[in-house]
Structures are given as C-alpha cells and as structure tokens.
Amino acid sequence: MSEQQAYLLLIDDDESFGQLMVRALARRGWPVERLHNANAVETWLDVPPPHLPERVVLDLNLAGDSGLRLLPRLREVLPDSKILVLTGFASIATAVDAIKLGADNYLAKPASADDILHALDDLEPNLEQAAPEAPMSVRRLAWEHIQRVLAEHDGNISATARALNMHRRTLQRMLAKKPVSR
Amino acid sequence: MSEQQAYLLLIDDDESFGQLMVRALARRGWPVERLHNANAVETWLDVPPPHLPERVVLDLNLAGDSGLRLLPRLREVLPDSKILVLTGFASIATAVDAIKLGADNYLAKPASADDILHALDDLEPNLEQAAPEAPMSVRRLAWEHIQRVLAEHDGNISATARALNMHRRTLQRMLAKKPVSR
DNA sequence: ATGCGATGCGTCAATGTGCCGCAGGATAGA
DNA sequence: TCTATCCTGCGGCACATTGACGCATCGCAT
Numbered sequence: 001m002s003e004q005q006a007y008l009l010l011i012d013d014d015e016s017f018g019q020l021m022v023r024a025l026a027r028r029g030w031p032v033e034r035l036h037n038a039n040a041v042e043t044w045l046d047v048p049p050p051h052l053p054e055r056v057v058l059d060l061n062l063a064g065d066s067g068l069r070l071l072p073r074l075r076e077v078l079p080d081s082k083i084l085v086l087t088g089f090a091s092i093a094t095a096v097d098a099i100k101l102g103a104d105n106y107l108a109k110p111a112s113a114d115d116i117l118h119a120l121d122d123l124e125p126n127l128e129q130a131a132p133e134a135p136m137s138v139r140r141l142a143w144e145h146i147q148r149v150l151a152e153h154d155g156n157i158s159a160t161a162r163a164l165n166m167h168r169r170t171l172q173r174m175l176a177k178k179p180v181s182r
Numbered sequence: 183m184s185e186q187q188a189y190l191l192l193i194d195d196d197e198s199f200g201q202l203m204v205r206a207l208a209r210r211g212w213p214v215e216r217l218h219n220a221n222a223v224e225t226w227l228d229v230p231p232p233h234l235p236e237r238v239v240l241d242l243n244l245a246g247d248s249g250l251r252l253l254p255r256l257r258e259v260l261p262d263s264k265i266l267v268l269t270g271f272a273s274i275a276t277a278v279d280a281i282k283l284g285a286d287n288y289l290a291k292p293a294s295a296d297d298i299l300h301a302l303d304d305l306e307p308n309l310e311q312a313a314p315e316a317p318m319s320v321r322r323l324a325w326e327h328i329q330r331v332l333a334e335h336d337g338n339i340s341a342t343a344r345a346l347n348m349h350r351r352t353l354q355r356m357l358a359k360k361p362v363s364r
Numbered sequence: 365a366t367g368c369g370a371t372g373c374g375t376c377a378a379t380g381t382g383c384c385g386c387a388g389g390a391t392a393g394a
Numbered sequence: 395t396c397t398a399t400c401c402t403g404c405g406g407c408a409c410a411t412t413g414a415c416g417c418a419t420c421g422c423a424t
Contacts, residue, residue, distance in 0.1 A: 091274075092274055092288065092290060095277050096277055099281040136290060136327070137346055138324045141290070141323060141324065144290065145323050157402070158401055164319055164320055166320060166381095167381070167383075169381080169382075172403070172404085173380080176403090339370075341370090348412095349412065349413055351373090351412080351414080354371080354373085355412085
C-alpha cells in the first residue's frame, strides 16, 4: 500500500479561528485534522489512529491552561511529531512550562498560518538572539506577573484579584484586552 | 575526607547587582562563586574546577555577546547542576531558547534572592498545584522594576522613560509620590 | 555665547480604576 | 429538587491617572 500523506493536527476550540487556520494551512499544502476540545483530545489519545500526525498545533486559549495538561500525553503518543503551542495569552511562565513539557516551540497569537508553519520548521534555538534593546515595559511586566499569578490560581479571576490586592473588575478588564504589546 | 560544600555559581557582570545578590544568597546559606564576564566563563569552562557548583545563575545581560551562547557548554560541563537563566530583557523567544538549550528555568528581572532560589527549586511545570507564595501586587512590582531601570540609567528620568516606553511626565509623577503602596 | 538635553510643573482631554449592583452558571449539601 | 455559595461578565458612575503639549530653568560641552 502507498505511503500515507503527512498531516497536521490542530487542537483548538475557537471555531472561527480554527476554520480559518484549516483553510490557510490547506492552501499551503497541509491536510489538517482537527480536535475541538480537551475531551476530544483525551479520547483521541486513548486510541490513537494508526496514521499519526507529523505536526501538532496545540492552542491553549481555554480558560486556565488545561491545554498544558495535554502536552505530556501528546508528547508520549507522538514522540516524533513537531508540537507547537499557540496561545492568545502568552507569558514567559507558560512558555517555559510548555517547552519543559515537551513542546517544540511556543507562539503567541495573533499568528498567521505562515508564522505557525515557520515556528514548526525553525526549531533551532537562535544563539545570536541578543537581548531586546529595551527592558520590559511596566505594562509587559505587569502582564507577565498577572499571568503567573493567574496560573497559580488555576485561572480563578476572583482569587487572583484578591491575591494581587486589586479589584476583580479591573483584572477582568485588563484580561479582556488580549494583546499586551508593550 | 570531608564532603565539600555545595555552592552556587553566579555569572553576572553587573557589579552592584551581583554584590547584592552574593550577600543576599549568602544570608540564605548559599556560598557563591562569581564570574564577571563571558571570557571568565570561557576559561572556567576550559578547565573546570574539581568541585562543581550545584546551582548556576546565568545573567544574560553579559556585555558583548549573548549569554545564551554559553548555555550549551555550561550544560555539558554541568549535566547535573540546576541552571537558572536570569535576564532584565526578558522575552518569550529567549525564554523558549534558554529552556531548549538546557536551562532549568528562566526568570525576568527584577528578581529577589528568594525569587531566584525559588525558581531554582521549583522546576516542575505548573500543572498540578500552585506555589503558595504571596504574590507581589502589580503596583509594587512596577515600582521595583522602575527603580531598577532608573538605576541602570543613572537616575536619568528622561532616558528611563524612553527605555520603559512610558511618558516622561508619568514617570515623573510616579516618582514624585514616595509611598510605594502595595 | 549658543545649542542640547534634562528637569519640574501646569493644564486639559482621554483613559483607566474603584466600587456598587445584578443576573446567570456551576457546585455542594440538605 | 431546592438552596446557599462562589465565580463570572458586564453596565454605570465618580474619581484618579495618563498622554500630550508647552514653558522656564539649569548644567554642560562646544
């Protein structure tokens, strides 16, 4: 029988983003299989198909980082696949965790299909990566800190606000605007 | 023969910060060996001492080339040491690379001695339980960060505001009121 | 003397934050 | 099933902070 075609497994529960991505990836020659939520991934992992994906994009945009929980088993079932973690709430803490848990790369949304494919291909650490010209802005620092504490509290906004001694409403508003550039 | 004492290797070229850290770590029971620049690290790596450090703190802000470059050899010479990468210019990209290159953890400045020791001890990815530490409030964190950057710029408010990508007037106002609050 | 950048400060409009309240969802126990 | 609790998203409003602009002053090197 003929060799089966390589494909990409997209784990993502954002419907519109997911469909867009499927199309964009297909246009670039990647057949995409999709899983829409953590449960689907669990059952998929319980009985993996004979033909395994060559690449995996794991979106952990869900409340809390339950997506990270899936990583170890994913890596176990797919020792040779390239796994990319994608998130709209990127932080250094979760990036570090993701790599430790076996991800090959980590990307912050918004990311284009090209960004994603590039991140999956270009896995070698860049030694030249000089330090960015400026220190972290206060905003970025605050964002990182909040993400860390949020993670420590399993994504519980109220508890995080209490721990941070800030108002729940304020935290909520901060989290509502996704991109914290600088 | 007597067992030699575990010690920590601090690789950092910021004189004031380094001395502070050495003292703070000593107060917490860690003898510290220090290397002040990339060259010193190179020669140290060429002829490592018989008694190797148990923990390493590598500051990426080494003058000249990136401290990231040193990581692979460090890891090679010290397969069993805990290596923490510390940087005032944190970014997700360098965090990912640092972990890939063998760092056990990655921390952004400003970081206290306690932060550092904690980061060196708590290497497990944050899946299950959260560290029960009391998080700093965002305000206090911001204040400390500002103080640090301000110091790095010799107290130059305009330059600091530029580096932090914030308004000079705003920085000025923040500094005007002393109460650091929480 | 002249130019340049840093500093302190006033003002005003645009944003952000503290605080209150409410409705809906999830959950644990009676 | 009913109920008490906790969390969440969100509207609204008064007050606080920030961004942007301008201006006078000061130290310093040319």
